[in-house]
Ligand SMILES: Cc1cc2nc3c(=O)[nH]c(=O)nc-3n(C[C@H](O)[C@H](O)[C@H](O)COP(=O)(O)O)c2cc1C
């Protein structure tokens with residue numbers, strides 16, 4: 598028995614005093630509960646995907662087409678899920694993926710998530726589009742491990758300022774998201790004509806930035822707020838970036854860099870050629886290209902292309918411990934989870950996020966052990982069959 602699965606025992610023991618878990622332990626049920634807890638706008642924003650949402654469905658269906666074949670009598674008494682990813686030690690191969698504008702889910706937003714991540718020792722990836730600033734979130738995260746996700750703005754000076762602030766605030770690795778230089782066609786948000794940024798939510802890092810402030814004639818007040826929001830819209834994403842631009846990032850960030858949003862093996866190879874440390878196989882949880890390949894189906898090709906020349910991480914569609922087993926078996930070194938912890942945040946603040954993280958890790962550990970696996974690096978494609 599190891600620490601992660603102790604969570605299971607503690608639940609049963611609390612039951613002896615008639616205390617039940619505050620939230621379901623089947624994390625696939627959280628979305629339905631969050632729908633009741635959140636405003637229609639906030640729920641549509643988090644649960645929604647691009648277009649007909651075919652990619653989001655494909656992400657889930659891809660997990661279901663792989664099945665685990667458990668092995669017996671392999672002495673799994675001593676289990677160890679810890680890994681080190683891009684220099685960051687982790688108790689299990691699970692990270693909190695970047696999610697913007699978290700204050701629409703809970704007033705404490707990223708601060709609650711930063712505290713939850715630190716309490717569990719897991720790495721959080723802070724979005725550029727956070728509702729609280731880089732420095733405030735770092736403070737809430739304390740000694741917890743943290744990475745920074747960059748939405749690369751048009752203004753290079755602003756990009757450099759974000760990187761310098763993240764470095765100074767103790768974020769150790771950089772995640773550069775490539776698939777969202779503009780938001781996709783998202784009917785749930787369009788039908789409600791809802792974009793949080795235009796309401797001034799999710800722009801904290803911009804409004805607090807000295808370079809941004811210089812461009813809008815000083816600190817953002819009521820007087821220049823509309824102008825500042827228009828400047829945000831004009832600057833948020835940069836559709837003209839190419840592979841050559843990555844050199845600029847390398848020059849301004851001296852830690853590890855991961856490219857997020859990779860699906861094609863050739864793009865993965867280009868990332869390696871550009872000296873990147875990692876790629877994150879992701880289709881943004883189906884929120885960008887409707888009708889795209891399921892992220893899990895894209896994973897083996899990327900792993901094959903990269904071999905051991907870069908670290909391969911994975912996200913999009915992870916909801917259970919078994920999903921994590923499948924992604925690791927197909928070659929991911931670790932996974933990022935997103936919507937499940939946003940639902941935990943909506944339903945229970947910091948405690949809700951910790952519930953999600955504990956359930957996922959306990960279920961991962963138990964599923965591995967019951968399948969005959971003690972450590973993440975023992976997970977190989979051979980443990981899976983096609984359904
Ligand atoms: C509400 C919401 C906001 C997001 N914001 C960001 C973001 O700011 N930066 C980013 O790189 N990815 C963002 N993502 C994408 C996630 O990091 C992740 O790639 C995706 O949601 C993974 O799929 P999952 O939700 O099925 O776990 C966001 C996702 C959601 C649901």
Ligand SMILES: O=C(O)C(=O)c1ccccc1
Nearest residue numbers: 697698726777799881884
């Ligand atoms: O909503 C998103 O998926 C997302 O990644 C995003 C994009 C712009 C700002 C904040 C979040």
